[in-house]
Amino acid sequence: MGPAPSQQAQPRSRLRSKFALVVVGAAALALVAAGCGGSGSSSGSSSGGTKVKGGTAVYALPPSTTPNYIFPYSSSADFSVSNISYLQQLLYRPLYWFGKGETPNYNSSLSVANAPQFSGNNVTITLKHYVWSNGQPVTASNVMFWINMETAEPSNYGGYTGFPASVVKNVKVVSPTELTMTMDKAYSQSWFLYNELSQITPMPEAWDRTASGPSHCTTTVSDCKAVYTYLDGQSKTLNSYASSPLWSVVNGPWKLSAFNADGHITFVPNKSYSGPTKASLSQFKEVPFTTDSAEYSVLQAPNSSVTVGYLPEQDAPAKPVDQTVGTNPLHGYTLSPLYSWGINYYVTNFQSTTGNAPIIKQTYFRQAMAYLMNQKSVIQGPLRGYGQFTTGPVPNFPKTQFLSPSIPAGTDPFPFSESKAKSLLTSHGWKVVPNGTSTCTNPSLCGPGVKQGQGLSFTFPFSNGVAWTTSEMTQLQSNAAAVGIKLNLKPEPFNQVIALAGGNCVVTKSSCNWDLANWGGGWVFAPDYQPTGEELFMCGVPANSGGYCSKQNDSLINSTLTTSNMNAMYTWQNYVQPQLPVQYQPNGVYELTEIKDNLKGVTPQPVTLAINPENWFFTK
Amino acid sequence: MTVFLLRRVFQSLIVILIVTVLTFALLRAIPGNPAIAILGPNSFRNPGAIRQFDQQYGFNLPWYSQYWLWLRHLLAGNLGFSWKLNQSVASLLGGHLPKTIFLVGISTILALVLAIPIGVIQAVRRNKFVDHFFNGFSTVFYAMPAFLLGILLILFFAIKIPIFPPEGPQGEGLGVLFTDFNALILPIISLTLITLALFSRYMRSSVLDNLTEDYVRTAKAKGASERRVLIRHVLRNSLIPIATLLGLSLPGIIAGALITESVFNYPGMGYLFYQAALNSDYPILLGITIVVAVATVVGSLLADIAYAVLDPRVRYVSQ
Numbered sequence: 019m020g021p022a023p024s025q026q027a028q029p030r031s032r033l034r035s036k037f038a039l040v041v042v043g044a045a046a047l048a049l050v051a052a053g054c055g056g057s058g059s060s061s062g063s064s065s066g067g068t069k070v071k072g073g074t075a076v077y078a079l080p081p082s083t084t085p086n087y088i089f090p091y092s093s094s095a096d097f098s099v100s101n102i103s104y105l106q107q108l109l110y111r112p113l114y115w116f117g118k119g120e121t122p123n124y125n126s127s128l129s130v131a132n133a134p135q136f137s138g139n140n141v142t143i144t145l146k147h148y149v150w151s152n153g154q155p156v157t158a159s160n161v162m163f164w165i166n167m168e169t170a171e172p173s174n175y176g177g178y179t180g181f182p183a184s185v186v187k188n189v190k191v192v193s194p195t196e197l198t199m200t201m202d203k204a205y206s207q208s209w210f211l212y213n214e215l216s217q218i219t220p221m222p223e224a225w226d227r228t229a230s231g232p233s234h235c236t237t238t239v240s241d242c243k244a245v246y247t248y249l250d251g252q253s254k255t256l257n258s259y260a261s262s263p264l265w266s267v268v269n270g271p272w273k274l275s276a277f278n279a280d281g282h283i284t285f286v287p288n289k290s291y292s293g294p295t296k297a298s299l300s301q302f303k304e305v306p307f308t309t310d311s312a313e314y315s316v317l318q319a320p321n322s323s324v325t326v327g328y329l330p331e332q333d334a335p336a337k338p339v340d341q342t343v344g345t346n347p348l349h350g351y352t353l354s355p356l357y358s359w360g361i362n363y364y365v366t367n368f369q370s371t372t373g374n375a376p377i378i379k380q381t382y383f384r385q386a387m388a389y390l391m392n393q394k395s396v397i398q399g400p401l402r403g404y405g406q407f408t409t410g411p412v413p414n415f416p417k418t419q420f421l422s423p424s425i426p427a428g429t430d431p432f433p434f435s436e437s438k439a440k441s442l443l444t445s446h447g448w449k450v451v452p453n454g455t456s457t458c459t460n461p462s463l464c465g466p467g468v469k470q471g472q473g474l475s476f477t478f479p480f481s482n483g484v485a486w487t488t489s490e491m492t493q494l495q496s497n498a499a500a501v502g503i504k505l506n507l508k509p510e511p512f513n514q515v516i517a518l519a520g521g522n523c524v525v526t527k528s529s530c531n532w533d534l535a536n537w538g539g540g541w542v543f544a545p546d547y548q549p550t551g552e553e554l555f556m557c558g559v560p561a562n563s564g565g566y567c568s569k570q571n572d573s574l575i576n577s578t579l580t581t582s583n584m585n586a587m588y589t590w591q592n593y594v595q596p597q598l599p600v601q602y603q604p605n606g607v608y609e610l611t612e613i614k615d616n617l618k619g620v621t622p623q624p625v626t627l628a629i630n631p632e633n634w635f636f637t638k
Numbered sequence: 639m640t641v642f643l644l645r646r647v648f649q650s651l652i653v654i655l656i657v658t659v660l661t662f663a664l665l666r667a668i669p670g671n672p673a674i675a676i677l678g679p680n681s682f683r684n685p686g687a688i689r690q691f692d693q694q695y696g697f698n699l700p701w702y703s704q705y706w707l708w709l710r711h712l713l714a715g716n717l718g719f720s721w722k723l724n725q726s727v728a729s730l731l732g733g734h735l736p737k738t739i740f741l742v743g744i745s746t747i748l749a750l751v752l753a754i755p756i757g758v759i760q761a762v763r764r765n766k767f768v769d770h771f772f773n774g775f776s777t778v779f780y781a782m783p784a785f786l787l788g789i790l791l792i793l794f795f796a797i798k799i800p801i802f803p804p805e806g807p808q809g810e811g812l813g814v815l816f817t818d819f820n821a822l823i824l825p826i827i828s829l830t831l832i833t834l835a836l837f838s839r840y841m842r843s844s845v846l847d848n849l850t851e852d853y854v855r856t857a858k859a860k861g862a863s864e865r866r867v868l869i870r871h872v873l874r875n876s877l878i879p880i881a882t883l884l885g886l887s888l889p890g891i892i893a894g895a896l897i898t899e900s901v902f903n904y905p906g907m908g909y910l911f912y913q914a915a916l917n918s919d920y921p922i923l924l925g926i927t928i929v930v931a932v933a934t935v936v937g938s939l940l941a942d943i944a945y946a947v948l949d950p951r952v953r954y955v956s957q
Contacts, residue, residue: 038645080915082916085725086723086725089725093677093687094677094678094681094684094687095676095678095691095722096724097678098678102746171714172684172686173684173686173687173689173690174687174690175684176677176678176684176687177682178684178687179683212864213931253724254719254724254725256724256725274858278809278810279723279725279733279810280733280809280810280905282808282809282810305808306905307903308900308903308904308905308909309804309900309901309903310803311789311901312804312900312901312902312903313903315789315792315797315804315805315903316798316804316805316903318797318804319796319797319803319804320797320800321800327707384950407763426895464680513916513917513918515676516674516675517671517674517675519683520674521674521681522681522682524662526682528671553683559682560682560685561682561683563682
């Protein structure tokens with residue numbers, strides 16, 4: 019997904035801190051019942067009570083967020099959690115599904131295709147027997163339709179990573195159920211599946227058309243532009259969604275029954291769904307809210323119709339350290355924290371033009387800053403216990419095969435220590451002036467480019483939209499002041515911070531006149547589920563916000579792309595983690611989900627933020 | 639009179655034009671790239687998307703060319719298309735504006751209907767219990783933030799004693815306001831109480847002022863009853879400042895409606911504007927600004943015309 023802002027879920031980009039993509043990790047109910055992964059609380063899980071068929075589940079959409087783009091080939095503007103998780107993936111299933119239990123792992127059961135078969139530079143994709151709601155089978159041509167679209171219209175796909183053009187030489191439909199790709203070289207099988215094939219959503223033949231009639235994007239790339247233009251236009255006539263002959267062709271577990279542009283959306287089961295679990299509910303409704311307070315008022319009211327909602331963070335009682343869930347202030351609901359699959363950090367600008375770049379380039383300085391970020395205090399304080407440590411470039415919650423065994427999950431790699439920060443500075447030629455401005459007294463020790471008498475004073479714009487981030491920044495400012503590092507905090511709207519610091523300022527040709535920046539959300543990995551780092555930490559990539567650049571790091575990242583063995587991932591992480599290409603900060607909870615006690619199957623919630631209401635059922 | 643009218647119409651058009659230029663320029667002066675604000679951080683992975691957005695919406699043109707493009711569309715009746723909500727500004731206004739007008743309209747009428755007699759009673763019973771009671775009442779609600787009042791109403795009348803729903807009517811269109819009117823009661827009460835507090839204080843003050851006027855003494859000397867003096871003379875004159883106040887306070891009432899709309903999950907125009915500002919959704923911001931500017935200018939023009947028609951002194955001076 020990408021940078022994580024606070025409330026507008028954008029898969030694979032910076033999700034705004036509160037956006038909860040409820041990921042569809044639709045593990046079949048049977049699988050969930052069988053304990054298919056995930057920790058999670060028992061609340062809302064499939065156990066307990068006698069299952070009742072039917073009923074209507076009402077799902078509270080995040081505040082100020084309503085799905086408004088149905089075409090799965092979404093541009094960056096529409097590439098959001100609300101569109102993908104709350105609308106598109108309920109109707110149109112991606113080729114490969116990620117989200118198993120609460121992990122972001124590949125879920126073969128919910129995938130439309132069998133696991134890809136790799137042989138040297140070749141990949142073979144074999145489709146399962148899925149059918150569209152119009153009776154036609156899901157075929158390799160439907161997959162080709164997407165691939166051709168991504169070849170023709172890369173600028174209009176929000177999840178674009180260069181696939182297929184930069185990694186695939188040839189794609190061929192072998193049969194209605196089989197398709198082969200020839201890669202330009204052998205890639206890591208895991209990376210190719212998790213980060214490239216993960217983008218594909220088969221599209222029905224009915225969509226291969228323009229206003230004037232059927233087209234041939236499925237076979238002819240040059241036809242795709244006109245098809246895209248037509249489908250994009252159709253996707254912007256919101257009130258026609260439920261009746262549209264285009265959008266009513268689905269292969270997911272749900273189909274639209276009613277769609278109001280204001281966010282009131284009703285789904286009913288797709289009776290021809292070919293996946294492992296057919297919906298048990300008779301209806302699934304989504305309802306919009308202006309604010310989280312308004313939503314909370316509705317949850318508090320007796321006989322609230324909302325069956326899956328959320329508790330505003332500010333209303334959550336503090337969670338005891340030794341528990342996964344704290345006291346739930348709501349009666350009749352079960353609380354289940356949902357985290358996103360991402361890392362959270364603030365950016366240090368290695369390319370700053372303020373004169374501080376030479377200081378920021380010093381590893382000892384970045385480590386001193388890391389010791390001043392008190393992740394534990396932030397989690398227990400402003401986050402009320404609902405946060406996870408960020409331990410490096412790979413998410414450590416939930417713990418997955420991607421995380422290096424050398425990096426312990428759930429612990430701060432740089433535990434708060436003013437004395438260590440001070441020691442790092444003094445041992446590198448700085449005269450530390452508590453509550454003043456420390457200055458360099460020995461440039462040969464301070465580092466190349468640092469001048470005699472230069473002070474530790476930095477500009478620091480940060481997003482002021484999220485309360486806990488503001489508290490965290492104030493605390494960091496205070497901690498830094500104790501060792502004479504002056505942080506000139508500038509609270510700004512999220513959009514301004516992300517526009518300033520979200521991209522590599524040299525590559526994007528924007529202003530480099532800032533030192534540190536925090537938009538509050540770090541990075542969410544979707545649909546690039548394997549956190550290999552080529553998008554964030556390689557020299558000169560646009561999303562490498564701080565401009566960290568190391569040839570060794572690049573080499574190690576390249577190994578993670580071409581070596582299937584996970585040891586390459588571990589070697590890279592072990593190298594880059596203490597280098598601090600970014601400054602780690604806690605990953606706040608994405609959503610405190612509240613689930614009505616008589617609704618089961620909602621948990622475990624996958625960190626991919628998908629929702630799988632086909633797994634949900636009421637009990638009596 | 640014709641010259642006066644033509645001159646006022648011409649002035650109004652100039653004012654609207656200036657408003658559009660200022661609004662457009664101010665929006666362009668906001669720091670940050672609108673393409674990034676709309677496309678989100680994903681755009682950093684795909685710089686082609688930013689270029690495409692800039693071309694599609696004219697951000698690659700000089701600001702005056704962008705303005706001219708927008709003005710041409712506006713003159714053709716096209717208010718624009720929301721980048722963020724994927725709907726035309728006209729359809730968004732069509733969906734949200736009636737909700738706000740309905741809520742604000744009913745609340746304002748109710749507030750007036752209640753404030754006028756309350757203000758008169760307070761003035762007539764000055765420094766008596768009833769005056770002190772309503773003084774306290776209006777002070778409390780005038781000082782109370784709209785969101786707090788809304789939350790308290792929800793707490794008491796939707797959660798503790800569940801008489802009303804905790805949110806406004808849900809669904810599209812005006813029809814839902816009538817089919818689920820019960821859900822509109824708490825938002826109306828919330829907005830009414832705050833407006834009532836303001837109006838009643840002004841009404842009391844206005845009546846008190848008029849009660850000391852010479853014409854009141856004259857009327858009484860001529861044998862008019864207290865009731866007749868109050869209703870036929872004092873009340874009519876006391877309403878003049880209230881009418882002025884009503885016009886001046888409309889923006890404030892609409893601003894108050896924004897808070898009430900948010901608290902009661904009742905998305906109206908104020909809320910739409912607020913969200914558009916957060917999302918840098920310029921077409922919506924411009925569209926709403928134009929609608930409000932036109933309404934204000936037309937309202938002012940009509941008021942001027944009415945004054946000119948009704949008050950010979952105004953017509954004489956203007957000529």
